[in-house]
Amino acid sequence: MPDFFSRRSYLVLIILIAVSIFITTVHYREGEDGLIHRSERLVMAAISPLQAAVTSILTPVKDGWDYLVHFGDLKRENRGLKQEIDHLREQVFELQSLKRENSRLRSLIGFKDQLQYETIPARVIGMPASNWWSSVIIDKGYSDGVRRHMPVIAGGSLIGQVVDVTQSASKVTLLNDVQSGVSVQVESTGEIGVVKGQLRENRLSLRYISRDSAIQVGDRIVTSGLGGLFPRGLYVGKVSKVTLSGYGLYKNVEVMPPVDFSSLEEVLVVKCEPITAFKEGN
């Protein structure tokens, strides 16, 4: 009898693993309206009101705790920020004059004004629940005009894209998710690469930069517009580390985004539809 139970236990495991592989395959193959994708949206729709409620309760508690713990740091930071504001004011003045000059020059050479996109402000109501995936849930959905593949920005830089939308909430996969990849350009050298997420927080990997490249620490990285998903010129981050491996074809480049992905609160969804028509499913 014990043998029978033991065999039955293995049978249960094998059956469930087979079912898991079947579900994985179906999820990969089916389109956006498939059963598993619909189940994902159903779970998100069910859980997002609870996440919003818990976040609204816990955020003041967390803020209060942070305030108590970091009081000294906050004072120092406040002084530093005041100095930075003065410095930035000077820069804004300088940039405004450059902008005016730029628009005059553009009109002279017949450039079309770059298309300005509308944005939808949203609040982050659900943070990543797993250590392995990096996505957040925001409180704006289909009824607010959010659509799949729309870019999402925070703190003036790209942070991810909308991957799933329900009527009143959406899932945003962040740039540091291991599955995320964005075509970018190094502003100083004009080289094209791909920024990939890493499992390490707030460090992105810039790939396919030639070993002969003149890329340097501090170079700005912006979206290239290639691939049609993201508009050109969205700020992604600054190069924080450049190394060269022995026989590699490419340099190992790390990019530091200006925002902390683990403490996002408000984001902007950029209302731009992808240029490329994406085929659903695989």
Next chain:
Amino acid sequence: MWPIVQSCLLVLVAFIFQATVVPHMAVSGAKPDIVIIITALYGFTYGPQIGTVAGFFGGLLGDLLSGSHVGIGLISKSIVGFFAGLVKRAIFVENMLLTMLAIFIATCINQFIYVGFMFLLGETTPIKVLVTGIVLPSATYNAILAPFVYMMLRRFMVFKQEAPVVRIAKKYD
């Protein structure tokens, strides 16, 4: 049948807690996995079948909410539930230190299965960084939380004292 239903209901409650409260409990980026703690505790108490089913259900819910690839959590948590059930007789859950150690190992197994899948998906982060940055912190966090979760769970669990098996050889049948 009742332990299966009960484990699934508790896994559902754990999943809701995981999705709503746990993200606010991160310490240096590491988050505990309440679902894996409950899966392992059910495995230790009721054996491999219930552990596997609890893990499967918890993995399914977790993958549907946050997984880019539905299926990895299903497989990893089912395997953890199964192995937790296999050591049912070796783990005396009332011994907190032993339970904490077992939960630590169960979480490590779950995370290493994830690491394996991550490498299949093209992850290039060095294994040392993954182990020190994700696997060990979350396993430690889970081990610390295990006694508290167990205290809450024990009222739902019915411990069966297995009758000793006496084997008498039937030599002259």
